[in-house]
Amino acid sequence: MAPMKWDELYAKRMLRMRRSAIRELLKVTRRPEVISFAGGLPAAELFPIPQVKEAVGQVLQSLGGKSLQYGETEGIPELREWVARNFSRNGAQISSENVLITTGAQQALDLAGRVFLNETDRAVVENPTYLALLSAWRPYVGEFLAVPSDENGMQVNALPEILKKRPKLIYVTPNFQNPQGTTLTRERREKLVALSREYDVGVLEDNPYGELRYNGQALPHLLEIEAAQGKSSPFPEHVLYSGTFSKVLMPGLRVGWVIAAPEVIDKLGMAKQAADLHTSTICQYTALELLRRGFLDEFVPILCKSYGQRRDLMLSALEKHVGSRAKWNRPEGGMFLLVTLPEKYDTAKLLPRALEQNVAYVPGEEFHFNGDGKNTMRLNFSNARPEQIEEGIRRLAAIL
């Protein structure tokens, strides 16, 4: 299609999209000899194949054609109700009208960008932040504003200065942030919600990993804190919450959800209808059937036990093989930790050597929108088998 004059055709919208050279490099992680800490994948060997088979079979049996027919854009009513019930706690009152089922949480991020962000708008993100949030919002937003982070996540005290620039949205992952693995303290959560109310700015609370906690106390959702700070009607007012079954059931279903004020759900729903009409009905019904059978209560503890062990293995291996040559954090949950090397290192340049040693990671620079973080690397601990983790870290240490 070269004769079609790409520069013209793709104009500014597409020129903002970038195919990462790193992503191409990381394709070699498909080779079985590579120990990959690069992806953000759950451990597929834990997926409960017989239970899924039984659940799909039950859905097809009892619902017949309905389970494979077109469905409502907003999602199947029973699943929206499940989400509403599950999140109506600690003072938060959620109804089906607050819920839109999405094609994975990624779609919730994309739809929020479509609906809220125009080319003259600003959005606040941590730097580093979730890579695919940057991809999703870059075509819509005018400018990203960085809020600094530390070992307790977003430095909320730095926000008032940033909020003077009148951004439209703040993106935050309060639990086990990707890539940093950090968790926002209760005080910061309360302050963040109070600021969103004071400055009248939306907060997208992205919580894909919240259930995967291996130690420490669970903290309230921003959604619950907004309800507790009260007085807002309709509720929720400033918080949009995005969740997913990708980490607690299986990502291949591509079923997520967003919780927001009914007027916001209405707009997101219109955007979703244009994007893909609706999320797979058979996948939604299968997730619902697993929920009805109480499968989460059984499966989440299995995941937490397994991923918690893998995290501990990785932390011990780092201690043993890397020691004082780098720093890293001890996430209380989720799937990632961030390793910080001395300033002289560039982890993007180091990656080909790591791949030669058959070990992979994602350079931290990828998660920054401005080229920072060159001396950091994100390690995933949920996907590699326990017996591979120490060996992988040993290989990594060897190239430092």
Add this chain to the structure above:
Amino acid sequence: MAPMKWDELYAKRMLRMRRSAIRELLKVTRRPEVISFAGGLPAAELFPIPQVKEAVGQVLQSLGGKSLQYGETEGIPELREWVARNFSRNGAQISSENVLITTGAQQALDLAGRVFLNETDRAVVENPTYLALLSAWRPYVGEFLAVPSDENGMQVNALPEILKKRPKLIYVTPNFQNPQGTTLTRERREKLVALSREYDVGVLEDNPYGELRYNGQALPHLLEIEAAQGKSSPFPEHVLYSGTFSKVLMPGLRVGWVIAAPEVIDKLGMAKQAADLHTSTICQYTALELLRRGFLDEFVPILCKSYGQRRDLMLSALEKHVGSRAKWNRPEGGMFLLVTLPEKYDTAKLLPRALEQNVAYVPGEEFHFNGDGKNTMRLNFSNARPEQIEEGIRRLAAIL
């Protein structure tokens, strides 16, 4: 979220999205006493539940966790290969690199809009055209340009004048257009491709209904015609083809695809990654398993027989109950026909009376981007049971 100043928040992008009042009205079609010719639904009672159950079971059994894990944005390689093989005919040479798997064909339309259309751009559509194409492209495009249609679809002879305005894309459904049911002649197809080459403009060939032909000869895809007109390298150059399993398997899987030049697939893939990461792996593998079992060869003739009978029943009922009070066409396939009433009628205003009589249709105005077509209505003949069709048309005739 009213305190968040909607007007500001939604700015121009969202103000262009409209929730149709008609869509709200049509929610009553869920009542069982309503005979609905409104939706674009296949007949769910024909869905082969036992075969789907067997195919999903087989996928889970043989692939295990892989079938529920994250997958590649471009789609599972075996399904991309199936599409490439299936469309490599009549001189068209398609490889996997030309194929992107999408979350239904709707996503292909949306992604094309994202990648190609900016606010200063124009796009050519028939008027009337597919409603959800208008929703998908409205937030991106500067202006729609209408090309007139007749009983043979798009009046391609009118294009040169329109192409002087340098649109970026032409959207066309060559087979059994929605809502008109028209099919583009071979001569028009050839002329359309030649014009796209001459004026260097992209053509999105949307073909959801092509396999559902009940009489007459199948005609070549624009994709094949571009290959035959030859000389273009890489191929395809100007044609983007979007297809789906929604009409020949089941829409609840949400599996479609787009075929285009590798550079275009690359861009669409980046946009897809931002939109939903990838299409459900279990749905893709289930579709693939059904294809491998040769299920299409068995099922498409069943659909054609059944939908063809329903079309004939509707045509006879129109003849009998409406007669000379209106005009309509005899589509050779697909799921829709368009009824044209005398100029004095407004089918949107008539709809509440129809719903009182427990019969539903979609007012033709919905498919026009400029308020035309007030005296037309779209009737779907694939979803209502055969025994309901005559009664539905009788009720419709009673209100005319």
